[in-house]
Amino acid sequence: MSLMNTLLQAADANALAGMYSKMGAALGAGLAAIGAGMGIGRIGGSAMESIARQPESVGDIRANMIVAAALIEGAVFFAIVVCLLILFI
């Protein structure tokens, strides 16, 4: 309990934003990064396997992998933007 209190008090530096919102924003951004890592990691992994199976299709697979990674990052950046909105607005 006292650890939680300490954390919340540390986040209380700027009374305008409130205690919980800052911590919530930080946690949200961290979780979004985890989501990005997991999603893009899966894409990268299956891309590696397909390249190992069929080395001559490297070019096609690389292009599609990058496109899929950019699309996943779009969803993650949505979460990041929401966290930034909490912090700054």
Next chain:
Amino acid sequence: MKTEITDNQILNRDMAIIKKLILVVFCVFYSISSNANQGNHHDQSSNASIEEQESVEINGQKEQKHNENEAHKPSGKFAPGKMITEHIADAHDWHLWGEGDGAVSIPLPVITYTKSQGFNVFSSSQFHHGHASYLGFKLNEGGHIVWDNSEITEKIYDLSITKNVLAMFFAVLTLCMLVIGMARSYSNRKGKAPKGIHNLIEPLILFIRDDMAIPLIGKKADKFLPLLLSIFFFIFINNLFGLIPIFPGGANVTGNISITLVLALVVFITVNLNGNKYYWKHIFMPDVPVWMYIIIIPIEILGVVLKPFVLMLRLFANITAGHIIILGFFSLIFIFGAMDAKIGYMVSPLSVAFTVFMSMLELLVAFLQAFVFTLLTGVYIGMAVEEHHH
């Protein structure tokens, strides 16, 4: 009698344009630096036309008060949040170099419209960086124009030429020079290979046409190809200009959510105006059992609005995040330097190395975001004009 313009004449004309541009930029910098040691502040308010408003001034003010919004406070404490926000946000003047009293910036024209006063055009130097009010207007903390007397609630329509607008003009000018020059050189060099920078642009255009437009849109690809190419090159060139730290680059254009909003709006309008009846049928009467309509139809309607919205957010967040990261690495130098100057110097090579690496990544992101935006636009247009086949 042949009236074709020869290759040499085009080259001479392009070189003449480039020389004139370089001369203009050089004159601007020369006049800034020659005025640098004067502490005078020239008043330049006029209702002249918009093109004449761009005057170059120095803010060497001898006032005692300092701008509280500056990153380098008088006490020497460095506020990284303020510095990053200054570089990311739009502004009514283009700050070139210097801090505090020695700051050198180009004040840009402010154009406002209110019902009571009509149009007002004046230089933003009248605001003296938020310290003075002019014609009843003043700059608030966020750099926006508000009424000086806070009891007035009338709406101010701010149509100013701000930093982002000017940066967009530069990018559009570059784009027009590149592409129109390219079209002309192609029609004059029939059957010959392109030369110079056209060698770089041709594969991009062919890539968008052959690997994006035709596979995705099909027969009507030629109708939408100008839109796709415009979107791609506009976003790409604005992203690249945002990475250049020197004037005329360095304005965070595509990281401004209003600009990406307009791009997404263009896509939204195009897709929905060109949707044929199969497109609307898929939204309102999809091929599913009737009891699922209650679930599917709200999702589909939401999807119509959500897809361009996500386009907007993806571009904005990617570019802004990249700029914030680079600025954050530079702030490290000043944060450590505020503790002890020697630590600041030692952190500098590390910080610069990280920034170079991030800039390489940002180059990739600049191209990739333009590519993904165009690809998704092509996908949505393709879905809208798709013919029905079982």
